[in-house]
Structure formats: structure tokens, C-alpha cells
Amino acid sequence: xxxxxFHGRGGQGMVTASQVLATAAIMEGKYAQxxxxxxxxxxxAPVKAYLRIDxxxxxxxxxxxxxxVVVVGDQSLFVSENPLEGIKGNGILVVNGAxxxxxxxxYVDATSLALKLLGKAIVNTAMIGAVVKATGVVGLExxxxxxxxxxxxxxxxxxxxLVKVAFDQTKEL
Amino acid sequence: MTAAAAIQKAKAxxxxxxxxxxxxxxxxxxxxxxxxxxxxxxxxxxxxxAEFVDDGELNADLIHVESEHSAMSAxxxxxxxxxxVFTATSSQGLELMHEVLHIASGLRLPVVMAVPAxxxxxxxxxxxxxxxxxxTRDTGWITYIASSAQEVYxxxxxxxxxxxxxxxPVMVSYDGFLMSHxxxxxxxxxxxxxxRFLPRRERPNVLRPEKPITMGAFAMPDWYYEIKYxxxxxxxxxxxxxxxxxxxxxxxxxxxxxxxxxxRMEDADYAVIAYxxxxxxxxxxxxxxxxxxxxxxxxxxxxxxxxxPADRLLKQLAGVKAFAVIDRAIAFGSPGGGPAFxxxxxxxxxxxxxxxxxxxxxxxxxxxxYVEDFVxxxxxxxxxxxxKVVYMGLRL
Numbered sequence: 001x002x003x004x005x006f007h008g009r010g011g012q013g014m015v016t017a018s019q020v021l022a023t024a025a026i027m028e029g030k031y032a033q034x035x036x037x038x039x040x041x042x043x044x045a046p047v048k049a050y051l052r053i054d055x056x057x058x059x060x061x062x063x064x065x066x067x068x069v070v071v072v073g074d075q076s077l078f079v080s081e082n083p084l085e086g087i088k089g090n091g092i093l094v095v096n097g098a099x100x101x102x103x104x105x106x107y108v109d110a111t112s113l114a115l116k117l118l119g120k121a122i123v124n125t126a127m128i129g130a131v132v133k134a135t136g137v138v139g140l141e142x143x144x145x146x147x148x149x150x151x152x153x154x155x156x157x158x159x160x161x162l163v164k165v166a167f168d169q170t171k172e173l
Numbered sequence: 174m175t176a177a178a179a180i181q182k183a184k185a186x187x188x189x190x191x192x193x194x195x196x197x198x199x200x201x202x203x204x205x206x207x208x209x210x211x212x213x214x215x216x217x218x219x220x221x222x223a224e225f226v227d228d229g230e231l232n233a234d235l236i237h238v239e240s241e242h243s244a245m246s247a248x249x250x251x252x253x254x255x256x257x258v259f260t261a262t263s264s265q266g267l268e269l270m271h272e273v274l275h276i277a278s279g280l281r282l283p284v285v286m287a288v289p290a291x292x293x294x295x296x297x298x299x300x301x302x303x304x305x306x307x308x309t310r311d312t313g314w315i316t317y318i319a320s321s322a323q324e325v326y327x328x329x330x331x332x333x334x335x336x337x338x339x340x341x342p343v344m345v346s347y348d349g350f351l352m353s354h355x356x357x358x359x360x361x362x363x364x365x366x367x368x369r370f371l372p373r374r375e376r377p378n379v380l381r382p383e384k385p386i387t388m389g390a391f392a393m394p395d396w397y398y399e400i401k402y403x404x405x406x407x408x409x410x411x412x413x414x415x416x417x418x419x420x421x422x423x424x425x426x427x428x429x430x431x432x433x434x435x436x437r438m439e440d441a442d443y444a445v446i447a448y449x450x451x452x453x454x455x456x457x458x459x460x461x462x463x464x465x466x467x468x469x470x471x472x473x474x475x476x477x478x479x480x481x482p483a484d485r486l487l488k489q490l491a492g493v494k495a496f497a498v499i500d501r502a503i504a505f506g507s508p509g510g511g512p513a514f515x516x517x518x519x520x521x522x523x524x525x526x527x528x529x530x531x532x533x534x535x536x537x538x539x540x541x542x543y544v545e546d547f548v549x550x551x552x553x554x555x556x557x558x559x560x561k562v563v564y565m566g567l568r569l
Contacts, residue, residue: 022356023188032188035355038300060458061351061451062543146188 001054002137005064006127007083008073011043013124016150017071018049020128024138024146025053033058046077053137067091069135073110073123075099094134096123098173105173106134108166117162125159129166140167186358191322191347191450194359195261195287196221198329200231201367202285204259206251208236208244212266213299214289214353219261241266245273245284252282253388255379257333260284263349264291267305271312274342278313278404280388281378283336287329288346289353290318290449290501292538300539301349303449306478307502307512309344313404315411316479319347320434320450322357324476327428330362333371334418339411340376341404346478350539351451362426370425408480415477432482434474436460438489441471443554446486446517447499448475451542452535456499459547470551475513483520490521490528495554497531499547510534510562531558535565542566 004021008014015036022034030053037048050064066086072095077083084093084101093101096110110126125147132143144160151159189197195218199207207226209219225231234251238244241262248258262270267288277284290306292298306316315335319325325347332343347353380388392400416432423429436457438444445460447453453474463470473489475482490496500511509515514532521528533550536542546565553563 019188019356026186026188026358031358033355033357035351038350038354058357059454060544061348061355061454063541065543149188 126166133170194326205256245270438471
């Protein structure tokens with residue numbers, strides 16, 4: 001089982017990112033479970049989302065406490081909380097912008113890419129591209145097909161482009 | 174099922190939340206009337222149904238009502254007129270429709286309702302627990318508590334057959350947020366096959382101009398008692414129908430669940446009894462961990478809460494040294510702590526059995542429940558802790 005924990009701020013779309021990746025995993029014939037940890041539902045508040053992917057049915061429904069992968073959409077969260085809490089020794093951090101962490105780290109400048117392509121700092125789809133590049137947990141094509149189940153038309157086209165550009169630009173630190 | 178077969182099976186699955194799974198089941202059941210009133214975490218069910226109606230995928234009348242009291246009243250009226258009906262609510266909404274819940278069962282109307290379970294005010298909480306569902310205990314409704322989005326989908330379809338066979342209203346509940354908003358795989362049935370599974374049939378209690386009957390009449394002390402006793406009898410005998418419908422559904426669609434679900438109970442010394450997705454899912458995982466630590470652990474899930482499956486449960490408890498019940502609701506001021514514990518204790522007493530138990534309250538207002546918490550319950554049972562109420566996860 002792969003366990004991923006997403007940290008973002010309300011309005012960044014990290015919950016949707018977890019759902020799109022769960023959908024992609026299910027489309028690839030795997031079992032998946034994605035759920036948000038709702039605090040106060042408002043823009044800017046810290047938000048967590050959990051994603052589990054496995055080849056077998058998933059029964060456990062606790063928050064992800066020992067993640068294989070931590071995804072951080074906003075570096076200011078490193079000040080207010082500890083997104084790396086409980087991460088496995090061989091765990092991976094996928095972060096918006098270069099950030100020096102004591103684990104293997106992949107980064108992409110998701111905010112700049114989102115501003116350029118969408119005109120808004122909604123980084124979730126860029127982070128989907130980064131997670132796919134860093135972990136290979138689902139295929140890029142499947143991730144795009146899953147994205148198309150959540151967005152359509154021009155919004156899908158722009159976000160799909162953002163996923164692809166972010167995938168290309170994600171680097172290991 | 175082999176892993177390869179499981180993967181093959183999952184390939185046909187959609188990624189849905191439990192709320193969307195309900196909407197797809199309602200569409201497959203070809204429901205005629207849906208009463209709609211929003212409340213978190215239920216709202217996305219009726220949003221999705223409204224989409225189906227708007228897209229012409231479901232030919233139903235969507236009634237926008239002004240409260241949950243009206244929502245239940247509207248589906249009671251529509252069911253009395255012979256329609257197949259649906260509504261959904263949570264928390265305060267379920268409280269507000271409470272008096273009409275009794276009317277649905279008293280009039281013997283096959284209303285089906287989904288309830289993603291949520292905590293009750295005050296203080297205000299949008300998060301999940303089972304306080305709302307447990308408050309409907311004595312309303313005469315058949316009540317399922319499902320544990321996965323797939324089971325939610327399957328159970329809503331089964332619910333129509335059970336309701337229309339027993340002439341009782343049926344509630345399908347599940348964890349608010351921890352299931353209602355969790356994306357997971359759901360395999361959908363062929364809708365034509367669902368229509369064959371749910372044929373329209375004549376009911377005796379339908380208002381027809383050509384054959385007038387009276388519904389909701391005044392009952393004097395010489396008849397009221399008998400009519401309410403019939404509800405009690407219908408509920409008791411509904412377990413058989415629930416089981417038969419589940420078996421028939423299994424034959425038609427390849428998935429069935431039983432009335433209670435067990436995990437590694439064959440040789441268990443200690444049993445944890447739970448309901449819902451998070452409590453049972455984590456208890457099930459804890460069984461494996463506890464067994465690795467040398468405790469012969471097992472888990473039992475109450476899939477049907479009303480009528481209470483006492484006989485089936487007692488068979489499972491016959492060989493255990495002690496049990497614990499995990500309740501995600503508080504029965505305030507009661508001697509047992511949680512509502513399900515009270516029923517398990519009563520079932521043991523009525524069955525003449527003496528098995529010691531622990532009443533565990535957890536997951537209140539969606540306080541996080543961890544697998545390790547449930548392992549701790551098994552360790553407490555092994556260490557001889559008995560006959561008390563444990564408030565797990567509480568900060569003191």
C-alpha cells in the first residue's frame with residue numbers, strides 16, 4: 001500500500017488533487033481511498049487530504065500517520081505545522097518550490113506555472129503532475145483522463161497543460 | 174477472490190464517494206419522487222440526483238421543500254399515492270423530521286432515505302458520528318449501517334426491495350465525511366437488471382380514487398395498540414426479508430453482505446463489535462495487529478441496526494471470553510454508555526448469556542480513530558478490563 005498525505009491551504013484544490021489521483025488509480029484497476037480532513041472550510045485555512053492506493057481492498061480508514069509521500073502545496077505550512085511528521089525513512093516530499101528537507105525531495109514552481117497558465121494561484125493540478133513525476137504512482141495519461149472526469153472544456157485543457165508542464169519541470173532537489 | 178480477479182473486478186469500477194454512490198443507486202432504482210433539502214454532509218447526494226434529473230437520466234419529480242420536516246412529509250404523501258420515493262438528510266435535519274419518521278412507519282409506507290451520519294448541535298459540528306441515526310432507534314424504521322461506498326450503492330438498491338416487501342420505511346446510513354466524502358471504487362450494476370430486480374408491485378396501502386381508503390386515521394385505545402404492535406411484528410420478521418433480498422441480490426449482481434459481518438471470529442477469544450466504515454475498518458485492521466501480538470482477536474460488524482440482529486450476534490459471542498462495543502454516539506445518562514452496547518447487553522440478558530463486555534465510546538464529532546486505538550481495546554480485554562464505559566480519544 002502507498003499512503004500519501006497532502007498539505008495545502010483552503011482554495012488551493014489539494015482535496016481535488018487527492019481525488020483525481022485516486023480516480024486515476026481506480027482507472028488503472030487498483031483500489032484507492034481519498035478523503036479530506038476538513039477543518040474550518042474557508043480559503044487560506046490549512047487543509048489535509050489522505051490518499052491510499054493498493055492492489056487489494058482497503059479497509060483501514062484512519063488518517064495517514066506514516067506517509068510514504070508528503071505533498072505540500074504551500075511552504076508557509078512548514079512554519080505553522082510539521083507536514084513531514086511521521087514520514088517513512090525512505091519517504092518522498094513533493095513540494096511547491098525548492099525546499100530543503102531531511103528526506104528525498106522533488107519540487108516544481110507550481111505557483112508560477114499556475115499563474116502563467118491559469119492566471120490564478122490554484123496549484124493542485126500542477127502538484128498532480130509533480131506527484132506523478134516523483135512517484136510514478138499512476139501513469140501521466142491516466143492522470144489526465146482522471147482529471148477530465150473533474151473538469152471539462154477549456155478549464156480541462158488549461159489544467160491538463162499545467163499537469164504536463166509541471167510533470168516536465170519537476171526535479172529532484 | 175484472487176488478487177488478479179480482484180484487479181479485474183476493480184477495472185470496471187468508477188471512483189465515487191458514498192454520497193454519489195447513493196445517487197447512482199437511486200437512479201438505477203428508477204425513483205419517482207425525490208424531496209430535496211440541503212444539509213452537510215448529505216447535500217452532494219441530492220445535487221447529483223438533481224443533475225441526473227436535469228440531464229434526463231432519471232425521470233423523477235424533484236420537490237424543493239422548505240425544511241426536512243416537509244421533506245419527509247412530501248415523500249410520505251408521495252408514497253401514499255403509490256410513488257417510489259427517496260430523500261436524504263443528516264444531523265439536525267434528521268432531528269427536525271423525527272415526528273414524521275414515526276408516521277412513515279405507522280402508515281407502513283416504503284420510504285427509503287439515506288443518512289450520512291453526523292454529530293448533533295450544540296455545539297455546532299458538521300463532522301461525523303452516529304448521534305443522529307441512534308436518535309431514530311425507536312421510530313420503527315429498518316436501519317442499515319454500511320461500511321463502504323460499494324455497500325452503500327448495493328444497500329440502497331436492496332432497501333427498495335426490502336421496503337416494498339415489508340411495507341416498512343428503510344434508512345441507509347453510513348459515516349458522514351469518512352465515507353460520504355471519501356472517493357473509492359464502486360462497481361455499478363446494469364440498470365435494466367436493477368429494474369428487473371425491483372419490479373413495480375401492487376401495495377394494499379395506496380390512495381386511489383377508484384378504490385378509496387383512509388390513511389392516518391384516528392385510533393382509539395381499542396385499536397391503537399394492535400396497530401403499533403403490527404409495526405413491531407413487521408420489524409421482527411423483516412430480518413428474514415433482509416437476508417433473502419441480500420441473497421437474491423448476491424445471485425443477481427455478485428455482491429452480498431449478510432446481516433452481520435465477521436472477521437476472524439472462528440477461534441476468537443475477544444471480539445470487538447462495531448458499525449460503520451471507519452470503526453469497523455479500523456477494528457478489522459486491529460484484529461490482524463492484535464493477533465500478531467498473540468491475542469486471539471475477532472471483529473463483528475452490525476450491518477443492520479434495526480431490527481437488532483440479536484440471534485445472529487449471540488451465536489458469535491457464544492465462544493468468546495469478553496467483548497467490546499465501539500459506539501460513535503453517547504446514550505446520555507444511560508447505564509451502558511453507548512446505544513449499541515445497551516442493545517448487545519440486552520440481547521445477552523434476554524438470551525440468558527453471561528459474557529462480560531466493555532463499552533467504548535469513540536469517534537465523537539469525528540475525533541480521529543486510529544487502528545492502534547482498537548488494538549488497545551483488545552489489549553484491555555485481554556488484561557481483564559470489564560463492565561465499564563471507556564471514553565477513548567477523550568482529552569481530560
